[in-house]
Amino acid sequence: MSHLVIVDGHAIAHRAYHSIPPLTSNGQPVNAIYGFYSMILSALDTLKPKYLIVCLDSPGPNFRNEEFVGYRAQRKPADVDLKTQLPLLPKTLESAGISHYSMGGFEADDLIATITKKSLRRHKKGKKIITQVTIITGDKDLMQLVDDKVNLFVPVQGLSVTKVYDSEAVKERLGVNPNQVVDLKALMGDQSDNYPGIEGIGPKTATDLLTKYRTLDNIYSALEKSSEIKDTVKSKLLKDKENAYLSQKLASLVTNIPLKFTLRSAKLLPGTYLSLEKLFAEYNFKSLLSRIRRRHPQKPPQPVSTSTQTTLF
Numbered sequence: 001m002s003h004l005v006i007v008d009g010h011a012i013a014h015r016a017y018h019s020i021p022p023l024t025s026n027g028q029p030v031n032a033i034y035g036f037y038s039m040i041l042s043a044l045d046t047l048k049p050k051y052l053i054v055c056l057d058s059p060g061p062n063f064r065n066e067e068f069v070g071y072r073a074q075r076k077p078a079d080v081d082l083k084t085q086l087p088l089l090p091k092t093l094e095s096a097g098i099s100h101y102s103m104g105g106f107e108a109d110d111l112i113a114t115i116t117k118k119s120l121r122r123h124k125k126g127k128k129i130i131t132q133v134t135i136i137t138g139d140k141d142l143m144q145l146v147d148d149k150v151n152l153f154v155p156v157q158g159l160s161v162t163k164v165y166d167s168e169a170v171k172e173r174l175g176v177n178p179n180q181v182v183d184l185k186a187l188m189g190d191q192s193d194n195y196p197g198i199e200g201i202g203p204k205t206a207t208d209l210l211t212k213y214r215t216l217d218n219i220y221s222a223l224e225k226s227s228e229i230k231d232t233v234k235s236k237l238l239k240d241k242e243n244a245y246l247s248q249k250l251a252s253l254v255t256n257i258p259l260k261f262t263l264r265s266a267k268l269l270p271g272t273y274l275s276l277e278k279l280f281a282e283y284n285f286k287s288l289l290s291r292i293r294r295r296h297p298q299k300p301p302q303p304v305s306t307s308t309q310t311t312l313f
Contacts, residue, residue: 004119004130004266005049005153006112008137009056009089009100012039012155015138017082019158025283029081033088034285037276039159041291043136044268046162047153051130051266054093055111056102063105064193064250071250074194095282096275099266106257109141113253115261116145122263129263134164141185141193143170144253146178175207183216186248197247198240205233216248 016035023031044052064071078086093100101111112135119130135142136153143165146152152165163169170178187206189197209229213219220241223234237244273296280288 002051002128002130003047003049003132003134004051004053004263005043005047006115006133006135007040007043007052007054008108008112008135008139008142009036009054009093010086010108011138012036012136013086013089014078014082015155016159017079017085019155022081025285029085030088030283030285032082032085033092033283034288035159036089037092037280037285037288039136039155041288041295042159042162043134043153045295047134049134050268051263052098052268052272053115053261053266054089054098054100055108055115056089056100057108058102058104058106060104062107062110064107068195068246068250070194072193092279092283096279097272099261101259101261103257103259106254109139110254110257111259112137112142113145113255114257114259116150117255118261119263120149140174141181141251141253143174143178144181144251146170175203176210180210180214182248182251183210185251186216186244187219189243189247190251193250195247195250196240196243198236198244200236201233209233216244 013032013036016039017032020031020035022029023034040052043049077083090100090102101115102108103111116133116135120128120133122129131149133150134153135145135150138155142152146165146167148167154163154165155161156163165173167178170176170181174181174184176184184206185197187198187201187209188203189195209219212228213222219229219237222229223237229237273292277289277292280286280292
């Protein structure tokens, strides 16, 4: 099995910042960076992937802000100590030789969705290059991507306790299948992202409707044909139909971004661990250094045999 791990970079850095006490290197806050790479090491040790890609949010608005001016408008600015660390993510990933991507106008979630779908379709000599994708994130929006070949690796308590979400776990958590997550958010809205959904429709009504009718389109078709939907619910659905379809659009991740990416550059090699070791030494991440040296020891260079060594003289 060829396993690709995709990391939701800023989501993990945010979680790390709020999970790990203040930490500095050369006077600069680095607890988010430390926690990010701690999570990377844990994932590499647990999942043992062949390929690794990190996706990052780009600064500035994205297409969802154009669709809905209130999108995420209620969010407070990030702490200054966190904001100063975020530029270190692409810089340190570059130093470590870890493949990473961002694109203006799109969120990291959209890049993750695009890379996930495209990588699972790629073949070499008639065989699939990637057979399993694991996404490391704390964002439940990505649950819509889960299927038999895609799961989520989610920190649920700080960074030390994680949970793997497959289709069954998503349904247990949300009450719907992964391919219904977008329509669930269309009905309920999303307080975190500040889009409305249908006023007065909560989790129970939304999951009941999707259990019976499967999709948002089917629900609205049933309004004209079925008397099983209560009048109070029907009036809410009709009143906020426009909001429901707007929310559906905002919740849907883009899977066809024209992003050029290569799996070859994402392949984990012995040199990747050596580069990480150098990075951890540079930032004085002693415990990470100890972990990587213990689990991925570098072989010392072999001396050249004098019997086979050539000389110019």
